[in-house]
Amino acid sequence: MEELRIVMLGKQGAGKSSSGNTLLDQNLFHTAAHTDRVTQTCSAQTSTIGQEKITVVDTPGWPDSSSETEIKQEIMKCIDMCSPGPHVFLLVLPIGRFTDEEIKTIIDIMTEFGPEANKHMLLLFTRGDDLEEKSIEDYLKNTQEDLKNILEMCSGYHVFNNRDKNKNIQSQVSSILQKINRMVENNAKKCYTKTMYQNKDQRRGQEAGRRKEENLALSKYATKHKNTETKMGKYSEMNEKREKQSQIREVRKQIDKEERDTEIVMPMNKISSNDSKGAHRQDYNRVEHISVDRRDIEMMLELQRTNSDKLKKLSGRVAGVEMCLQEIKNMLGERLNQEKKTNKPQNLLLLADQV
Template sequence: MEMIGGRCTMPKRQRTSVNIPNSSVNHHLSRRIVLLGKSGVGKSAAANTILGQTVFESAVGSISVTRESSVKHATVSGRSVSVVDTPGFFDTQMSSEHLMIEIVRSVYISSPGPHAFLIVFPVNRFTKQEEEIPQMIEMLFGEEVLKYSMILFTHGDQLEGRSIEEIIAENEALRYVVDQCGGRFHVFNNKDQNNREQVNDLLQKIDTMIEQNGGGHYSNQMYEDAYRIRREEEFESVRKETEMRVRAEIQRENEIQRQEEIERVRMETEMRVRAEIQRENNVRKQQEEKQNTPECEKRSGFKKFFSKYCKYFLIGIAAGAIIGGGAGRDVCGVVGEVVGGVVGGVVGGIVGGVVALIVHKRQRRH
């Protein structure tokens, strides 16, 4: 699960705020507490304050000195108390995977399970990262974990006369986070470890929370169930992503095939149309050639024939005109001569053409 750089997004749930009265729970029962929060918010100092002794290494500032989850025990107000200190969320000096493993391990080293998760915030700072921490805890340990959780504000000496209730009321995001933990919160001044009243008040609030949870605690089984559900959700998410990716790939391939089929049909249609147009053009051209070529050839052949045998035509025309003109003059005088010459020329030309045709056929036979 990736933690750094991304904002957890989970549906917000309304939780009922509760007032924390004094509890009648048996104070001789042991209490197991896990501290969670960012680096440098005072988790280790708060653990030392609860136990009344310096057993966890603590440093001022935002640099984390805790690299793994560890548990310490002490007798507090006559009962056994164990506190688990954990590495800080968003610790840039640890890999996300290693950090999550160590935080989850806190449940096992507080076996059979913690009575309370104390989510530690400084009173003078609440950023987007602090706002994300309850959601991250819920993602790690399941929805039930916030029933066993309480906000612990550190650096109470910096309130400067203001109440923590005022600070919560003025910050909507902080108010929502407190509501997620059932309205439970407490303030510590880690500089005053001798103030045991603040520790006893915290244990009383934890006792009340245990009563509200039916006297039980967060168990390893709850974590196992949460882990199983988270794995199932991750598997389902991967399955859906894979399915969507496969569907998108199939759709993309289908679209490519569809476009290729459209292009193939278009090209085939274009080729058929072009072939049909070419065929029609060829037919029309052949028809035009068929209509035009015989007449042309006929005219061209006659010209060649006349040019070759024109002497027969001229001799026939001349002879016909002379004979026809002489015959016409004898019959009708001058008019008869003219008419006879024309008629004789025509008849002579026809006779000359017949002679020329006979000569042409004989030449073709030889």
């Protein structure tokens, strides 16, 4: 390979410039230990490492807000600065800063460059000294799921310790260059070009159109489904109404049967069976106007049971009255016998007959 072109991407303070200096083995990019954005514009530096020529493009920190279009436009210049395009994007992420904001930045970068860029991306973890004795593999086993998903989409990862006191910089650089070269060899398209970036916008527009068509189709289906549900709901309501009306007819039949079973034949000067029928006729009228509601049907059944109980109590009272009248008749009969013995007038006899 004549030249290996590398672009550094990441949030402000992630360690892009320091990592670029490590790769070039020279302090060509300005760094500072503060939170202000040091790199304002894209800058490219070239160096020869071993027998390989390396060009590194440092970029400003990726903006937190999508409204900062000027910064994004400046970052997009990195593609032109290493024409025909970078072989690899190094997504710089510090160890220990796997916050939602950091993860969102990586996702925004990958979204901006499109899925074609995923084949040309490596995650570069900085501050490797914070791992101490733990390996990066063990460290990533317990990391959050979003970061694991990002690792699956990218073509690999590497760890840098830009503050290596043992001066193992060369072994770090040699290791990452081997990973980059293997990745480039495996890619059918050796580098990410400006055409890929432009096609990304076209595909995004096509995807938006496809989603719009799908949403329209889903909307039509939902409307049709809703109309079907409405018809089925009306049909179900009619069936339920028929079922309740059938229940009312069954209740009426049961009332008629109980009326016939509980009719009591009494003398005309006492309570007649027509009176009990009249009470039940009131129940009929009440049923005619009752709501077709299950609770009302239960109330009607309860009323029927109550009327039946009243009839039984009333029958008991009539029996008691008959017993009283019989006792009175017996008393009058005894008195009549006494009157006959004493030859008194027969008016008591007439009274007894009336009783």
